[in-house]
Amino acid sequence: MNEITNKEPAPEFSSGYLRWLYSLTIVTLVFVFFIQPQVKSSFVNKISILTPAPFIAFTEIENYGIEEFRGTQTHPIASNKRITALISLLIFLVFAPTIALFLSKKFANEKSLEQEKLSIVKALQPSVFLIGLVFVAIIFIATVGQSFLAPSVFTKMKYDNAIDQERSMLVMDLVDVYSQIVQYYYQTEEFGGEKKNIVQRNKDGSVQSFVSLHVFGVNEKREFGTLLLERSASDSMITVYAIGNSVLTNNSYKNINNETGKIQYAIAIRPAIPSYTLRKFN
């Protein structure tokens, strides 16, 4: 005898797969919106370079006065956060339960008991989606709320973008100069001696000529700024300053040239203790 079955079609996704997918999505969102920007900003503020030469221990590019160039927010951040929190609470306590109640009421209206049982299973799927939707809504409200409530954020960020662009170019210039100095300046005396000259080599590696160190650093104009080289009195440290071309603000921050309104980066290159000690006692 043939049995006529009136079963619900099997769901396309297993609950395990859905759980795994939602978890992965939440992890991805957290990574993209919370972890990655923090890693990025930590890179921007301080760049450490592990030197290729064994006699230079460690070098850091330091930013001087960058914070002085940040725009100010006219709207207090605290009030934005308060409103965002209020809206998020409303979503959690009012909107989400309302939708959940609406769904449960809709499914409870089914006539047969069998259908009602099935409807509970069905109702679970939208509720899982609702959790995701609430999460999305929080991001939405928080971001829309902040965008509308703090219009000065746009000005600030636009302003910061210009600074960021110039800053990254200056850092690139500094890294360029740094690599040249590391390569040529800290050479033994046979290649120019007394740390005053650098050596230019032919393609085959033979010495072509000795060139003054000053060609690299002192008042060298580049596309996005000027590079200045400063040597410490004991000759144990070289500081290279990179000063931007654009006047980005009327801020009172003064750079090494006593100019205001221009951003400045500096890199300090120090010889490692062994080579310094050796030179000192010689």
Add this chain to the structure above:
Amino acid sequence: MDTIQKQWITFPPDWTWISVGFCYFVIGHLFPISIMNWMSRSFSFFQTLSSAWAFGGLAVIAFIIGLKSKNIAVLEAIIACLLYTLVMNVAMANMWTGSLRLTGLLWMIVAFVTSTISVTIGEIVQSVNEKRLGRKNSVTG
């Protein structure tokens, strides 16, 4: 003879596929783009790749939704894509530019068109495959 005609838009939409579609867009579109943007700081090649994936990725994922869904999932893919672009627009506007921009709206329109075309192509490919399999089964059976 009864003929079963497929409806391109099924209402109400399948919420499972909308949520799954949204997840696919986040994992398959947003995550690679953010990694590529990060890498583009060192290699400019990734900048080109990420801008290509910004549009191409939407098309590919919508196509996969159309191809893999047992039933017609055109409306579901479109809703998932719009929801995704809306959330990303708003979130990114706040994080990186500070306010909503017109380009974000244009991106949503482009995403709508791209996902509609791609998911439809996916459904067509799926139905062609089903027909081919059906013929094969009838011949062998």
